[in-house]
Amino acid sequence: MYRLHYWPTPNGHKVTLLLEELGLPYRIVPVNIRLGDQFKPEFLKIAPNNRMPALEDEGDGVHLFESGAILLYLADKHGAFIPSASHGQGRAEVLQWLFWQMAGLGPMMGQASHFRNYAPEKVPYAIERYTNESMRLLAVMDKRLADRAFLAGADYSIADMACYPWAMLGARLLAGDTPMPNVERWVQAIAERPATGRAYAVAERPEVQNVEMTDEQKTALFQQGAGTVRR
Secondary structure, eight states: EEEEEOOSSSHHHHHHHHHHHHHHHEEEEOTTTTTGGSHHHHHHOOOOOOOOEEEEEETTTTEEEEEHHHHHHHHHHHTSSSSTTSSSHHHHOOOOOOOHIIIIIHHHHHHHHHHTTOSSSOHHHHHHHHHHHHHHHHHHHHHHHHGBTTTBBBSSOOOHHHHHHHHHHHHOOOOOOOOOHHHHHHHHHHEEEEEEEEHHHHSGGGGGOOOOHHHHOOOOOOOOOGGOOOO
């Protein structure tokens, strides 16, 4: 049994996408980041960076944080959605696009969303900088998908699962700015997978519903510094 420490964010959706595709039993442990649950000592024991998601593999006694690491761990353990090490280039294709998302698409889209929607004051330079970089990265995806069904080739992989929730956020955030037909086709294909529907249904459970944040909670969530690290 897996315990998934989760909140319905793009990074949280990545892991439910894979767990549902694999058909594995798991239990959701809500981490309400709007109320500060990510700072609780029991969560910090397995996720010292105070970010979710985190996963506990109760069968093997393994726990880990970072959504990309979780995807790779589960895919390798269950032999699905990533080629084995003996398939060198195929595995490399998945890994490079997984790390591309972790290092680029996720952070840039996250910053674009923050400065457009949550920053206490409008900072035009930051909005333009992160929006433009998000658009550039989505355009890279669109070019990549011009001649293949999925990011690593013909087969759906953890690279697609990592990128899909962020591409969905991009579609809402930047709708209509630039046509990206290949990304749109790819998003539609993933959305139609039964496991995707089940994964996103998790976000509708009452225990993981977002609540309106107070100004104090917004400060705690968005303006963390070195002093917020709990020792």
